[in-house]
Amino acid sequence: MTSVTAPAARDTVLAARGIVKRFGALTVLHGIDLSLTSGEVVAIIGPSGSGKSTFIRCMNMLEVPDAGEISFRGRRVVPRFRAAGETLGLGELRRHVGMVFQHFNLFPHMSVLENVIEGPVTVQRKPRAEAVDIAMDYIAKVGLAEKRDARPDQLSGGQKQRVAIARALAMQPDALLLDEITSALDPELVGEVLGVVRNLAEQGMTMVLVTHEISFAADVSDRVVFMEAGRIAEEGSPDRILHNPDNERLKTFLARFHG
Amino acid sequence: MYTWSFAPILQASDLFLWGAWITVVYTVASIAIGLVLGLLLCFARLSGIGPLNWLAQGFQELFRCTPLLVQLLWIYYALPLLLGFDLANWAAALITLSLYAAAFYAEVFRGGIVSIDKGQSEAGAAIGMSGWQVMRRIVLPQAIRRMMPAFINQSVTQFKNTSLISVISVAELTYMASIVNGQTYRPLESYTVLAVLYFAILFPITKFADIVESRTRGGH
Numbered sequence A: 001m002t003s004v005t006a007p008a009a010r011d012t013v014l015a016a017r018g019i020v021k022r023f024g025a026l027t028v029l030h031g032i033d034l035s036l037t038s039g040e041v042v043a044i045i046g047p048s049g050s051g052k053s054t055f056i057r058c059m060n061m062l063e064v065p066d067a068g069e070i071s072f073r074g075r076r077v078v079p080r081f082r083a084a085g086e087t088l089g090l091g092e093l094r095r096h097v098g099m100v101f102q103h104f105n106l107f108p109h110m111s112v113l114e115n116v117i118e119g120p121v122t123v124q125r126k127p128r129a130e131a132v133d134i135a136m137d138y139i140a141k142v143g144l145a146e147k148r149d150a151r152p153d154q155l156s157g158g159q160k161q162r163v164a165i166a167r168a169l170a171m172q173p174d175a176l177l178l179d180e181i182t183s184a185l186d187p188e189l190v191g192e193v194l195g196v197v198r199n200l201a202e203q204g205m206t207m208v209l210v211t212h213e214i215s216f217a218a219d220v221s222d223r224v225v226f227m228e229a230g231r232i233a234e235e236g237s238p239d240r241i242l243h244n245p246d247n248e249r250l251k252t253f254l255a256r257f258h259g
Numbered sequence B: 001m002y003t004w005s006f007a008p009i010l011q012a013s014d015l016f017l018w019g020a021w022i023t024v025v026y027t028v029a030s031i032a033i034g035l036v037l038g039l040l041l042c043f044a045r046l047s048g049i050g051p052l053n054w055l056a057q058g059f060q061e062l063f064r065c066t067p068l069l070v071q072l073l074w075i076y077y078a079l080p081l082l083l084g085f086d087l088a089n090w091a092a093a094l095i096t097l098s099l100y101a102a103a104f105y106a107e108v109f110r111g112g113i114v115s116i117d118k119g120q121s122e123a124g125a126a127i128g129m130s131g132w133q134v135m136r137r138i139v140l141p142q143a144i145r146r147m148m149p150a151f152i153n154q155s156v157t158q159f160k161n162t163s164l165i166s167v168i169s170v171a172e173l174t175y176m177a178s179i180v181n182g183q184t185y186r187p188l189e190s191y192t193v194l195a196v197l198y199f200a201i202l203f204p205i206t207k208f209a210d211i212v213e214s215r216t217r218g219g220h
């Protein structure tokens, strides 16, 4: 666990300001602010439908906010692939901010290695040999070196998710967004994936993780954000949020996990 | 009791072979043109640009909701009146078959592309790929596998459809059979040989399609 020493003094990597998102007549996010400093791990918790996924998807612009802005290292992100001048395009944002999905979304027509070198080769235009070196490094880090030539459909859920993490890491991102990455896994496979995330946290990776694993969130995060009906209802240190909550809804929410 | 006599037909075997060759040429050429136009139509449909989408869809409906024979007659006999110049029968045949193929292939492509889970393009986008890179590297390779059976079926239909161009005197297989019939007065033999030839060419292709289909099913 990294400590919360003077986050303001560190660089802000990714920041969301006043994010509003609507789907038709339904307003899902009512103005969310969140900024991530380098090396910080923020856990987002909250009831189903509170907008956690929508928000984390706004952070890499898979959902384009209706109002508010995302900025990466001080540069405002615009909803175009390429951007000019001071602003940042989606292509560049996503090269620096990786994402791991609940349902892995591995490319089924590619082997493990091909999945992981896809970004470095196609997006970063690295020579294949160099991309393979980088990719094998991360594949080994998630403990799947011997599976390099396997197809996704030959892997267990936990293995798939570890490949997905390696795929995101191979871009050598400045931050990672993880949306309930263990929710689709059989309970006995959750541990191996959380172990990988824990290692990343210890190595100082900047992360936002949406999770229902409350004790894991308490363990690895520097800050916990509780979302409720499209708003941040409470945020603070894991200890204060998870062990001494004063928000009534948060208490009710947490009671379900302690019970 | 009818006595079969294939001898006169065998003497005309080079006519049949030439006809079969012409049928293959029209099939392959119209499939090739149809694939390119069909891909363009499909991208127009998926472009998200209203007018392009409507135009492409209108074109598709036109060709899917009128008989191919009517299209052929219209393009050969009616269109030249609007154009102010005549179309050769081979040109009218090739144009009609290609446009018809394009309308159907576009639907095969579109079906294949939209069947790919949205999570796939999101995963591509999330590692910084452009829309075109996502299409080329992630969506199309998966969609093509999935659309293979429909593609082969449509191409088999296309092969059979070429028999219609005999009505504007393009000398393909069916036309040749009627020539042979005219020369030999042996309709039973002429048209039986014709049917057997179509069957002999298409049967292996449909078996191949079945294998491809079961393989795609097994794959994912």
Ligand SMILES: Nc1ncnc2c1ncn2[C@@H]1O[C@H](COP(=O)(O)OP(=O)(O)OP(=O)(O)O)[C@@H](O)[C@H]1O
Pocket: A023, A028, A046, A047, A048, A049, A050, A051, A052, A053, A054, A055
């Ligand atoms: N593409 C969409 N179109 C319409 N409504 C959507 C869409 N995506 C999300 N929503 C709605 O937005 C609200 C927030 O959804 P979201 O997925 O962000 O919640 P969540 O907090 O991630 O929930 P969960 O814990 O179940 O994953 C829900 O009411 C959901 O139905």
Ligand SMILES: [Mg+2]
Pocket: A052, A053, A054, A180
């Ligand atoms: Mg969610």
